[in-house]
Amino acid sequence: MTALTLSTSGAATLRADALVVGIAKGPKGPVVTAGAEAVDKAFDGKLASVLETLGASGAEGDVTKLPVLSGLKTPLVVAVGLGPVPEKDDAFAAESLRRAAGNAARALHGVKKAGFALPIESVEDAEAIAEGALLGAYSFTAYQDQAGTDDKAAKKDAKLPLGEVALLGAKPRDKAFKAAAERATALAEEINRARDLVNTPPNDLYPESFAAVAQAAAKEHGLKIQVLDEKALAKGNYGGILGVGQGAAHGPRLVKISYTHAKAEKSLAFVGKGITYDSGGISLKPAGHNETMKCDMAGAAAVFAAVVTVARLGLKVNVTGWLALAENMPSGTATRPGDVLRMYSGKTVEVLNTDAEGRLVLADALTRASEENPDAIVDVATLTGAMMMALGNRTFGIMGNDESFRTAIHEIAEEVGEQSWPMPLPSELRKGMNSDTADIANMGERMGGGLVAGLFLQEFVGEDIAWAHLDIAGPAFHEAAPFGYTHKGGTGSSIRTLVKLAERTADGDLG
Ligand code: BES
Numbered sequence: 148m149t150a151l152t153l154s155t156s157g158a159a160t161l162r163a164d165a166l167v168v169g170i171a172k173g174p175k176g177p178v179v180t181a182g183a184e185a186v187d188k189a190f191d192g193k194l195a196s197v198l199e200t201l202g203a204s205g206a207e208g209d210v211t212k213l214p215v216l217s218g219l220k221t222p223l224v225v226a227v228g229l230g231p232v233p234e235k236d237d238a239f240a241a242e243s244l245r246r247a248a249g250n251a252a253r254a255l256h257g258v259k260k261a262g263f264a265l266p267i268e269s270v271e272d273a274e275a276i277a278e279g280a281l282l283g284a285y286s287f288t289a290y291q292d293q294a295g296t297d298d299k300a301a302k303k304d305a306k307l308p309l310g311e312v313a314l315l316g317a318k319p320r321d322k323a324f325k326a327a328a329e330r331a332t333a334l335a336e337e338i339n340r341a342r343d344l345v346n347t348p349p350n351d352l353y354p355e356s357f358a359a360v361a362q363a364a365a366k367e368h369g370l371k372i373q374v375l376d377e378k379a380l381a382k383g384n385y386g387g388i389l390g391v392g393q394g395a396a397h398g399p400r401l402v403k404i405s406y407t408h409a410k411a412e413k414s415l416a417f418v419g420k421g422i423t424y425d426s427g428g429i430s431l432k433p434a435g436h437n438e439t440m441k442c443d444m445a446g447a448a449a450v451f452a453a454v455v456t457v458a459r460l461g462l463k464v465n466v467t468g469w470l471a472l473a474e475n476m477p478s479g480t481a482t483r484p485g486d487v488l489r490m491y492s493g494k495t496v497e498v499l500n501t502d503a504e505g506r507l508v509l510a511d512a513l514t515r516a517s518e519e520n521p522d523a524i525v526d527v528a529t530l531t532g533a534m535m536m537a538l539g540n541r542t543f544g545i546m547g548n549d550e551s552f553r554t555a556i557h558e559i560a561e562e563v564g565e566q567s568w569p570m571p572l573p574s575e576l577r578k579g580m581n582s583d584t585a586d587i588a589n590m591g592e593r594m595g596g597g598l599v600a601g602l603f604l605q606e607f608v609g610e611d612i613a614w615a616h617l618d619i620a621g622p623a624f625h626e627a628a629p630f631g632y633t634h635k636g637g638t639g640s641s642i643r644t645l646v647k648l649a650e651r652t653a654d655g656d657l658g
């Protein structure tokens with residue numbers, strides 16, 4: 148795990164392997180930003196023109212490495228682009244700082260210690276830089292012990308994340324800066340752990356092993372946990388979770404993991420879709436659509452990470468995480484298209500397509516979560532390809548039964564640097580799920596498929612409970628080239644939003 152320290156020395160005196168500075172994109176080339184003064188001096192005040200000669204512009208994504216000949220105690224400078232110079236008196240957006248720090252950290256894989264001297268005008272800026280650096284300093288190498296060609300040791304070293312992030316420009320003895328560093332550390336560690344869970348191949352991560360990881364974390368952080376196995380699920384009539392899980396050799400689980408604070412006035416329930424592998428079931432996905440389906444538990448991983456982070460931060464709010472875990476596989480015992488399931492709520496569902504399995508496991512968990520009467524419920528799920536069609540690969544959709552709650556989540560996501568967009572639940576789409584045999588079918592019209600899934604879920608949420616549904620199918624798993632603090636594979640999408648929602652709720656700023 149990468150360490151974060153608030154440096155007591157300045158850029159000129161810091162001993163490290165590298166020093167990170169920011170450059171902005173000005174009208175006439177790159178502009179050196181605050182924090183880089185000592186570095187500029189070491190380059191005779193010509194840092195901007197040296198960088199321009201090397202092709203740097205200051206645009207987001209720009210990373211330029213420079214050797215240092217004299218004037219500094221670091222042999223290497225990494226200049227990262229922050230995007231356009233802000234309007235007069237404005238600071239850089241927190242997300243620009245977060246991404247630039249992430250780009251720097253990714254460029255520093257294999258390095259032991261780097262100082263980050265990016266422009267800081269507030270505690271929030273320092274926190275964003277710390278988050279970006281710790282999230283950028285991530286790599287998933289658990290399955291590459293033997294990888295490499297000629298020089299195995301060197302290859303492994305290069306993949307190791309940056310060892311230490313020394314943040315410059317943050318006041319190391321100031322309470323607010325110290326708290327920001329602690330928050331960034333807890334949050335980034337849990338996001339990186341969620342990424343590990345998503346990246347772990349499905350032959351090793353299945354409902355039982357996921358539940359075991361949650362149990363270990365619960366023990367470590369003093370959380371209450373309850374795991375329902377197949378037997379307990381059958382006894383409790385969890386027809387949705389059992390129906391999805393019954394085709395797999397690995398049985399399903401429902402995990403309840405709770406954090407409580409003695410003085411809490413509000414309670415939240417987070418519900419996560421945890422399909423550890425989605426083959427589609429009998430409605431089998433074709434080749435080309437199943438290679439990344441280990442990511443289908445990203446919602447449960449996000450919920451798990453959020454609850455643990457809330458506990459580590461000791462927030463004054465009660466938060467319960469519900470992880471609906473199952474493996475969706477075809478076999479002689481699998482649910483068939485045409486089968487009718489009796490759900491935990493008592494409702495019957497005709498399964499027309501076994502690949503629409505997420506809504507089935509979530510339905511049971513939503514009904515169960517509603518029984519405890521929380522002030523609000525948020526579910527997180529890689530639910531539909533249709534949401535990716537609508538919003539692309541970086542933006543999650545937000546639906547819900549309460550417009551102001553949906554808006555609040557959208558604003559919180561924006562604030563923490565997660566792209567999202569509010570989506571409607573048009574009631575006319577409900578009739579497409581009418582079933583000749585059961586109370587409802589698990590599929591409806593193809594058009595607006597993400598909204599259809601949301602309407603299905605809504606029927607299993609307790610009345611009068613504010614509920615929001617985040618469809619993270621697009622941003623949960625990154626397949627394109629890495630950027631900012633986002634790597635290939637699991638991203639940890641929505642965790643920052645859930646944690647901020649818990650903080651707002653703890654502060655009494657919501658409903
Ligand atoms: N897990 C998938 C959705 C998904 C697709 C997530 C691609 C991430 C990337 C989900 O279970 C699914 O298969 N949904 C179907 C629903 C349809 C059968 C109604 C879909 O979107 O095609």
Ligand code: MN
Nearest residue numbers: 425502503504
């Ligand atoms: Mn599916």
Ligand code: ZN
Nearest residue numbers: 422425443505
């Ligand atoms: Zn799925």
